[in-house]
Every structure is written in structure tokens, then in C-alpha cells.
Amino acid sequence: xxxxxxxxxxxxxxxxxxxxxxYVGRPNIGDRxxxxxxxxxxxxxxxxxxxxxxxxELQRKLASMIGVKHCIVMCNATIALEIVIRALGxxxxxxxxxFTFIATAHSLQWQQITPVFCxxxxxxxxxxxxxxxxxITPRTTGIIGVHVWGRPCNVEVLTEIARRRGLKLLFDxxxxxxxxxxxxxxxxxxDAEVFSFHATKFFNTFEGGAITTDNDELAEKIRLMKxxxxxxxxxxxxxxxxxxxxxxxxxxAMGLASLERINEFIDVNYNNYLTYKKGLADIPGVRxxxxxxxxxxxxxxxxxxxxxSVTGISRDNVVKILHAENVRARRYFYxxxxxxxxxxxxxxxxxxxxxxxxELARRVISLPNGTAVSxxxxxxxxxxxxxxxxxxxxxxxKLNAAD
Ligand code: T4K
Numbered sequence: 001x002x003x004x005x006x007x008x009x010x011x012x013x014x015x016x017x018x019x020x021x022x023y024v025g026r027p028n029i030g031d032r033x034x035x036x037x038x039x040x041x042x043x044x045x046x047x048x049x050x051x052x053x054x055x056x057e058l059q060r061k062l063a064s065m066i067g068v069k070h071c072i073v074m075c076n077a078t079i080a081l082e083i084v085i086r087a088l089g090x091x092x093x094x095x096x097x098x099f100t101f102i103a104t105a106h107s108l109q110w111q112q113i114t115p116v117f118c119x120x121x122x123x124x125x126x127x128x129x130x131x132x133x134x135x136i137t138p139r140t141t142g143i144i145g146v147h148v149w150g151r152p153c154n155v156e157v158l159t160e161i162a163r164r165r166g167l168k169l170l171f172d173x174x175x176x177x178x179x180x181x182x183x184x185x186x187x188x189x190x191d192a193e194v195f196s197f198h199a200t201k202f203f204n205t206f207e208g209g210a211i212t213t214d215n216d217e218l219a220e221k222i223r224l225m226k227x228x229x230x231x232x233x234x235x236x237x238x239x240x241x242x243x244x245x246x247x248x249x250x251x252x253a254m255g256l257a258s259l260e261r262i263n264e265f266i267d268v269n270y271n272n273y274l275t276y277k278k279g280l281a282d283i284p285g286v287r288x289x290x291x292x293x294x295x296x297x298x299x300x301x302x303x304x305x306x307x308x309s310v311t312g313i314s315r316d317n318v319v320k321i322l323h324a325e326n327v328r329a330r331r332y333f334y335x336x337x338x339x340x341x342x343x344x345x346x347x348x349x350x351x352x353x354x355x356x357x358x359e360l361a362r363r364v365i366s367l368p369n370g371t372a373v374s375x376x377x378x379x380x381x382x383x384x385x386x387x388x389x390x391x392x393x394x395x396x397x398k399l400n401a402a403d
Contacts, residue, residue: 002383006391009384010324012398017380018326025200025330026372028265030258038253047249051227054252059210061259066187068212070219073247073255074226077174077196077209081107083245084192084211085142087221088168092139097127098336098343098350099357100146104172105337108144116140117338117347119354125149125289128356129157135353142168145190148333149289149301152181155189162190170194177203178266178298185296187212192222197251202265202300202370203258205251268371269299275375276302276367279382283389285310300370303332304385305363312392315363317399321388322365327381330366 008014038054047053055073063071074080085094085107094108098117105115118135121128125148132143143162145153153171162169169189173179174196176186187193192215197208213219221240224230229242258265273291280288289303306315315331322329336357337343338350351358367381388395 002380003387006387006395006398009321009387009395010326011321016324016326017384018377021326021328022368022373022377022381023328024332024366024368026368026370027199027204028202028258028261028371030254030256031260032257034260035253035257038256039250042249042253049246049248051246052249052252054249054256055247058205058247058252058255058259061256062210063212066185066212068185068188069214069216070212071187072211072219072222072226073197073205073252074209074211074245075247075251076198076207077172077194078103078107079243079245080194080209080211081144081170081172082110083222083225083243084170084194084218085113085144086111087218087225088142088170088191090142090168090170092141093137094142094144095127095132095135095140096144096337097146097148097357098338098354099125099148099333099360100172100337101174101333102337102340103174104144104146105343109342113141114139115337115343117336117343117350117354117357119356120148120360121154122356122360124151124154125360126151126153127158129154129161131353132158132161136165136167140165140167142170144170144172146172146174147176147179147186149291149303150176150179150186150298151289151291152176152179152186152295155181159190174198174201174209175301176298177201178262178296180296183295188214191215192218197255202269202298203255203262205247205255205258208247208251208255265371266298269369270297272369272373272375272378273299273302275378276382279379280304280385283386285392286385286389302367302369304365304367305360306365306389307363308392311389313388313396315365317396318385318388319365320399321395322381322384325384327368327384329368331361331364332366334361334364336361
């Protein structure tokens with residue numbers, strides 16, 4: 001199997017390697033029997049949401065896995081970010097990377113806080129602490145680091161900066177459930193951290209997320225805010241401004257059923273990562289983003305950086321080739337939040353301060369991983385990329401002529 005000539009590529013009329021699409025973000029499904037058992041139980045008990053028994057159990061299990069005092073599960077990570085930002089009292093300006101999913105920036109702007117986009121460290125793809133220092137103004141109230149691809153930010157230096165400059169420090173850990181930094185699980189750093197359990201994450205609750213913190217007062221505020229500000233001691237007592245950030249029992253049941261198989265998901269991701277590593281080794285101009293194997297990882301994100309000056313073919317043409325073969329690769333996080341609305345209009349010159357973000361956004365491709373892809377699929381994907389990179393200029397010429 002496998003294509004050996006560029007004429008055989010689907011982009012030039014050949015038969016696609018894959019009959020059915022292979023997606024990035026294909027959900028992992030937990031223990032089905034257990035899930036259906038929980039589902040029956042939920043229906044039987046007629047307790048569907050509002051801090052139900054499964055929500056409480058999921059919170060306890062997650063807190064214990066992470067080793068954190070409070071884990072508050074939520075309807076999704078975006079609302080979780082909005083709530084914790086408000087609970088921390090962030091206002092004015094908050095420093096964030098532009099190289100992230102748009103939700104990180106929107107969760108600030110949604111509440112009239114200005115996201116100040118800061119450049120990244122090309123090695124970690126996360127906030128560059130030196131650049132952070134330079135972006136601090138008298139209006140800055142906080143920093144949000146994003147553990148991109150589950151690879152931790154420079155937590156120590158960001159913590160030191162936040163402490164010295166009197167700023168709140170929050171981590172968007174949407175990608176980083178199951179990952180550690182210097183032996184401590186992500187979820188234990190900064191003032192709080194936020195996880196996403198969206199369907200596309202390796203551990204999912206359909207939609208969902210969680211906030212973790214060791215701060216009792218903050219946790220109490222978040223619990224109030226996620227339930228309209230209702231006091232926990234009286235039915236009719238609203239003591240705070242709040243919204244609805246609750247997770248349903250069905251989502252929590254999915255989470256509990258997924259927890260039963262979480263080690264299996266990570267093993268599959270890890271083996272897939274190794275297969276990609278082998279399949280993409282020594283391709284000039286193609287670099288697989290690696291994970292530090294001495295830490296805990298979820299190995300969910302398979303990201304390559306392509307360098308057109310070496311391969312002779314643009315990243316977008318590589319994606320075009322993959323799509324034609326039915327590999328639905330993604331360009332996370334292109335073009336960067338600062339190039340999306342409303343930020344593009346608000347800060348038309350932001351790009352001048354974000355050269356490394358722009359460079360990385362031009363190079364990245366996210367490839368399928370998880371239990372829905374086999375090692376055979378991955379070997380084929382690698383072969384297509386190798387073929388594209390080895391014949392870059394010729395393919396590029398043909399594709400450009402066809403446009
Ligand atoms: N912070 C960061 C750093 C994040 O990456 C995210 C979310 C958040 C915050 C916010 O978390 P949540 O509020 O969502 O909990 C997807 C996800 O929807 C989003 O959760 C995720 N990051 C982001 C990186 O990816 P889109 O707009 O790219 O989704 P979509 O619909 O294009 O689907 C992505 C891929 O997954 C496709 O290849 C199809 C596949 N897919 C998707 C779903 C929902 C499936 O195969 N099955 C499914 O059920 O945002």
C-alpha cells in the first residue's frame with residue numbers, strides 16, 4: 001500500500017488513501033456498559049442536573065487524581081474561564097498568548113477586559129515570560145498562561161512574575177488534563193487552572209470543563225457564580241451575581257465512564273505518538289512537536305511544523321494534499337487570535353509584537369490521534385507527508401498551476 005508517485009495523490013485525481021475521513025478531535029468513548037448503567041440510574045432517580053450525585057463523584061475523583069483541594073466541574077471550559085476570571089477580580093488588561101483557541105481571548109473580551117496578546121517561546125509554544133514582563137502596564141491585573149498541546153508553560157517564572165508584580169495568575173489547561181510539570185499534576189498551579197472536557201479532548205464529558213484551585217475562598221465564590229449566586233444553605237437566598245455554569249448528570253456520567261478507560265486512552269495516544277515519531281523521522285523541513293517523556297502526558301496533540309523554505313511546499317498545500325486523501329488535518333492555531341475579529345480591528349498592529357506567534361501559526365498542522373486511528377492509518381499519513389515533502393517544489397508548481 002501507500003503512494004509512491006505524486007501522480008497517485010488524490011489532489012491530482014488519484015484515489016484517496018482513506019475511504020472514510022480521519023478527523024482530528026475524534027472523541028474517545030469511555031466504558032459504554034457503565035455509561036448506560038449510569039444513564040439508566042439517572043433516569044430512574046430523576047435527578048438530571050444541579051449538583052447531582054455523579055457530578056459530585058466526578059469532582060471528588062478528579063480532585064484526587066490531580067492532588068488539588070477543589071475541583072469544580074462546569075458546562076464547558078469557556079464559561080469556566082469567564083467565571084474564574086471574574087471570581088479572581090481581573091479587570092482592565094490581562095496578558096494572554098495569541099497562539100491559543102479563540103475562547104481564551106473571548107472569555108476576557110466578553111466581560112470588557114482587554115486581552116493583551118503576548119508572544120510565545122518557540123520551544124514551548126507557550127507564553128514567553130520575558131515578553132510578558134514587557135507587556136505589563138498600570139492597567140494589567142493578570143496573566144493567563146495556556147499549556148498549549150498539554151506542554152506546560154514556564155510555570156515557575158510566570159509565578160514569580162505574577163507574585164512580584166501583584167498580578168493574578170490563571171492557567172488555561174484545556175489541553176493539559178493528565179499532564180504534569182516538574183512531577184506535579186497540572187491543575188495545581190497559579191491561582192486556578194481550567195480544563196476542557198469537550199468532545200474533542202482525549203477525556204470528554206460531551207461538553208464540559210473544570211476549575212481547580214487550592215484557594216477555599218475562591219472555590220466558594222466560583223461555586224456560587226456557577227449556580228446563579230444561590231447560597232448553598234437556603235433555597236431562596238441569592239448572595240452574589242452568578243450565571244449558569246453547571247454540568248449535567250449525563251455529562252458527569254460520561255466523565256466517570258471515561259475515567260475507567262483513561263489509562264488506555266493515554267497508552268493509545270502514546271503509541272500513536274511513537275508511530276508518528278518513527279514515520280516522520282528525518283524528513284527535512286518537517287518537525288514533530290515532542291513531549292517530555294519524563295513527565296505525565298496525555299499525548300493527545302500530534303503537531304508538526306513544516307518549513308516551506310526547506311520542503312519547497314507551503315503548509316497550506318500540505319493540508320490540501322492531506323484533505324484530498326481524507327485526512328482532515330487542522331491548522332491549530334492559525335491565524336492567531338490577534339488576526340481574528342474583533343481583535344484584528346481593535347489592534348491592527350498587534351502582529352508587530354507577535355513575530356514568533358505568526359511564524360508558528362504559518363507552520364503548524366494538527367494530525368489525527370486517539371482511539372479512532374490505527375497505527376496503519378498513521379503510517380499512511382506519514383507516507384503522504386514524506387512524499388509531499390520530498391517532492392515539494394514539483395507538487396507546489398502543479399497545484400499552483402491548477403489554482
Ligand atoms: N482553551 C483552549 C486552549 C482550547 O483549545 C479550548 C477548546 C478552550 C479553551 C475552550 O474549551 P471548551 O469551551 O470547548 O470546553 C474544537 C473544540 O470545539 C474546542 O473545544 C477545542 N478547544 C478546539 C481546539 O477544537 P473547533 O471549532 O475546531 O471544532 P470542530 O467542530 O471544527 O471540530 C474539531 C474536530 O473534531 C473536527 O475534526 C471534527 C472532530 N469532531 C468534533 C466533535 C464535536 C468529531 O469527530 N466528533 C465530535 O463530536 O473547536
